[in-house]
Amino acid sequence: MIKKVICIDDDQITLTLCDLVIKKAKFADAVATSKHGKEGLNYFSAFFQKKDKIEISEAPQLIFLDLNMPVMNGWDFLEEYLMKYADRLPDVKVVIISSTVNPEDFSRANRYDIVIDFISKPLTVEGLEDLMQNDHLSHYFTPDPTDTN
Structure with missing residues (x-):
């Protein structure tokens, strides 16, 4: 299981739904x-x-990112994140979660190595189960052979 994800979306209902679905799955x-x-x-x-030593393991391993938001949209976030933080958090990946149907958005997302998937809203348990099979994330969901529980 992934330790922490961050969902970035301007819609409170979507954020609440993401939280519920992520925990349910x-x-x-x-x-x-x-x-x-x-x-x-x-x-x-x-x-x-943070003043104390940064533990990289405390950072989210995955970012669920909406594209169309006020103040700063997903593309602008992605560009600034890549400039400021991606080198310090090399294992963090991004999944675009959007209601867009614009083919250019899908094409643009494919230009970023950090973006590993593009999911249409709403986020579902089935969508997360598919995401668990993603080559970049599957190691979080592989059973530990030393775990006897």
Whole structure:
């Protein structure tokens, strides 16, 4: 299971649904949320400004990112995240979660190595189960052979 994900979306209902679905699917232990790209960047900024030693393991392993948001959209978030934080958190991946039907958005998402999937809203348990099979994430969901529970 993934330890932590962050969902960045301007719709509170979507954020609530993501939290519920992620927990129901046993996809992640913790879910952080941000209401737009700027707030998402502030989350990572605060993470690196902690006075005590930063534990990379405390960072979210996955970002669920909406594209169309006020203040800062998903594309602008992605560009700034790549410039400021991607090198310090090399294992963090992004899944676009959007209601867009614009083919250019799908094409643009494929240009980013950090973006590993593009999911249409709403997020579902079935969608998360498919995501668990993704080559970039499957190791989080592989049973530990030393676990006797």
